[in-house]
Amino acid sequence: MTRTVQYRELAHVIKQSIDDGQFRLTGKLPTEDNLMKLYGVTRYCVRNAVAVLQESGDVYPVQGSGMFVRENKREGCLSLGQTRGLSAEFPGKTVQSTVLSLELEPVGDALASRLKCKASDMAYNVQRLRLVDGLPLALERSTYLKRFIPYLSEEIAQGSIWEYLRNDLGLNTGFADKVLYADRLSSAEAEALGLNAGDPCLVVEDDVYLANGEMFDASRVVYHYERAKFFTLADLK
Amino acid sequence: MTRTVQYRELAHVIKQSIDDGQFRLTGKLPTEDNLMKLYGVTRYCVRNAVAVLQESGDVYPVQGSGMFVRENKREGCLSLGQTRGLSAEFPGKTVQSTVLSLELEPVGDALASRLKCKASDMAYNVQRLRLVDGLPLALERSTYLKRFIPYLSEEIAQGSIWEYLRNDLGLNTGFADKVLYADRLSSAEAEALGLNAGDPCLVVEDDVYLANGEMFDASRVVYHYERAKFFTLADLK
DNA sequence: TAGTGGTCTAGACCACAAA
DNA sequence: TTGTGGTCTAGACCACTAT
Incomplete structure (x- = not known):
C-alpha cells in the first residue's frame, strides 16, 4: 500500500484524462461515486482531487448535476493565476533571455520596505x-534576496531562473502579489523592446513569497503591448 | 440548533475578527483545535471555513506553524480575482455611471460564437x-443575453448592474474568464476618458458565466491608464 | 517532544437537478 | 424519484515546526 498523498496524484490522473479528451462526450467528469470505485479511494480523496482541479480552473461544479470540464487557458495568452515562469507558458516555442545586468549589491532603501528586509541586506x-x-516580449528587473538565493550567475539567468529556484x-x-497597469x-525600455518611447506597455509588479510567507523576490516586468495578453479566471461566488 | 451551513458563517466571523485586528499580535489565527472549541464545531467545519479565507487570500497556511494573516488587497488597486462590480471596489467613494447607449437587439454574428448562442438571440x-x-475611470461595453436578463433600463444601468443582477x-x-492587455x-475612447487618441489604456475583456456554466455576459472595458491599477494573487504551488 | 496543520477513513444526511 | 454534489460527524495517523 502506497503511503503517499493520494489526492494530488488522483488530480493529476484526472487532469490527464481531461487532456486526453476522455470526457469530451459528456463534458463532465465521472460522478464522485464512480471515481471512488474507479480508483479505490474514499470520497474525501475524490473531492480533494476535484477541488485541486477546481482551483486551477479545469472544472466547475454544478450541484445535483456534475463536475463540468472548463478551459483554463486561452490561445496566445499568458496565464496570470499560476505563474510557473515564462518558459512554461510557451511549450512549443523558444524562450530565451538576454541578461542585461546581474549584480550582487545591498537592497537599498527604496526596495527594503517592499521586501520587508534591511537596506543593507544583500540581493x-x-x-x-x-x-x-527571437522577438522581444518583456523587459524584466528582478531583485532576489541572497538570504534565500545564495547563488545566481549569468549562465543561470539566461535560462529559467524559476526552474533553478525550484529544482x-x-x-x-x-x-505572489501582483499589480498590473498600463x-x-x-x-x-522602448529601445530594448523594439518600440518607440511613449508607446503603451503593460507593467506587472510581483511580490513573490515562499510557502512560509517570507518574501524573497520583488520584480517589475514591462511587456510589449502588441505581443502580451494575459488570461485569468475570477470567482463570482 | 441551526441547520444551515456552518463553515461559511464561521469564515465570515473569523474574517471579521481579522478585520478587527484581533490577531494582530501573533499575526495568525487560533489553532484549529481552539477554533473547534471556540465555536463548538468539528474540525471539518473549521478547515472548510479557513479554506474559504485561503481562497480569498486572507490567510496562508504554514504546516506545523499556523494560519497566518495576509493582505488581500492593495491601496488604490482594483481587485482582479473576485469581481463584485466596480461599486464594491470603492467603499468610500462615489461611483457613477453615464449611460452612453442602451439597446435591445440581436447578438449578431460577431458575438454569437463568443456568447455560445445564436446570432438572432436578443441581448x-x-x-x-x-x-x-466624478473622474472618468473606464469605458465599458457590455452585452447581456436577454434569456438571462429579462429587463434592463437606463435607470438601472446608472447604478450597479451587478447588484441588480444578483439582488x-x-x-x-x-x-468569469478575463483577458487583459495594453x-x-x-x-x-480618448474623448470619453479625457485623454488623447493613441494614449495607452488597459483593456479587460470578460466572459461572465452563471454558476451552472451558462455564459450570460460578454464585456470589454477600457481603463484610464493613469487611474486604474489592478491587484491579484497568484498561487505558486 | 509537544504543537499544529495535512491526509485519510467510513459513515450520515441535505440540497439541487434532471427525468 | 433518482442521481449528484454539498455539508457534517468522529474519529485516526502523518508531516512539519518550534522548543
Whole structure:
C-alpha cells in the first residue's frame, strides 16, 4: 500500500484524462461515486482531487448535476493565476533571455520596505530581456534576496531562473502579489523592446513569497503591448 | 440548533475578527483545535471555513506553524480575482455611471460564437462611462443575453448592474474568464476618458458565466491608464 | 517532544437537478 | 424519484515546526 498523498496524484490522473479528451462526450467528469470505485479511494480523496482541479480552473461544479470540464487557458495568452515562469507558458516555442545586468549589491532603501528586509541586506539584481521565438516580449528587473538565493550567475539567468529556484535550490515557493497597469514606455525600455518611447506597455509588479510567507523576490516586468495578453479566471461566488 | 451551513458563517466571523485586528499580535489565527472549541464545531467545519479565507487570500497556511494573516488587497488597486462590480471596489467613494447607449437587439454574428448562442438571440447592449468621484475611470461595453436578463433600463444601468443582477434578479453568478492587455486609445475612447487618441489604456475583456456554466455576459472595458491599477494573487504551488 | 496543520477513513444526511 | 454534489460527524495517523 502506497503511503503517499493520494489526492494530488488522483488530480493529476484526472487532469490527464481531461487532456486526453476522455470526457469530451459528456463534458463532465465521472460522478464522485464512480471515481471512488474507479480508483479505490474514499470520497474525501475524490473531492480533494476535484477541488485541486477546481482551483486551477479545469472544472466547475454544478450541484445535483456534475463536475463540468472548463478551459483554463486561452490561445496566445499568458496565464496570470499560476505563474510557473515564462518558459512554461510557451511549450512549443523558444524562450530565451538576454541578461542585461546581474549584480550582487545591498537592497537599498527604496526596495527594503517592499521586501520587508534591511537596506543593507544583500540581493541579486537581474535585468533581462525575455525573447520568444527571437522577438522581444518583456523587459524584466528582478531583485532576489541572497538570504534565500545564495547563488545566481549569468549562465543561470539566461535560462529559467524559476526552474533553478525550484529544482536546483529546492525553494518552496508559495504565492505572489501582483499589480498590473498600463503605462508609457521610457526611451530605454522602448529601445530594448523594439518600440518607440511613449508607446503603451503593460507593467506587472510581483511580490513573490515562499510557502512560509517570507518574501524573497520583488520584480517589475514591462511587456510589449502588441505581443502580451494575459488570461485569468475570477470567482463570482 | 441551526441547520444551515456552518463553515461559511464561521469564515465570515473569523474574517471579521481579522478585520478587527484581533490577531494582530501573533499575526495568525487560533489553532484549529481552539477554533473547534471556540465555536463548538468539528474540525471539518473549521478547515472548510479557513479554506474559504485561503481562497480569498486572507490567510496562508504554514504546516506545523499556523494560519497566518495576509493582505488581500492593495491601496488604490482594483481587485482582479473576485469581481463584485466596480461599486464594491470603492467603499468610500462615489461611483457613477453615464449611460452612453442602451439597446435591445440581436447578438449578431460577431458575438454569437463568443456568447455560445445564436446570432438572432436578443441581448441588451450597454455602453457606460464609469466615474469615480466624478473622474472618468473606464469605458465599458457590455452585452447581456436577454434569456438571462429579462429587463434592463437606463435607470438601472446608472447604478450597479451587478447588484441588480444578483439582488433583484437573483441571478446565480459563477465565474468569469478575463483577458487583459495594453493598447492605444481610439479617438472616441480618448474623448470619453479625457485623454488623447493613441494614449495607452488597459483593456479587460470578460466572459461572465452563471454558476451552472451558462455564459450570460460578454464585456470589454477600457481603463484610464493613469487611474486604474489592478491587484491579484497568484498561487505558486 | 509537544504543537499544529495535512491526509485519510467510513459513515450520515441535505440540497439541487434532471427525468 | 433518482442521481449528484454539498455539508457534517468522529474519529485516526502523518508531516512539519518550534522548543
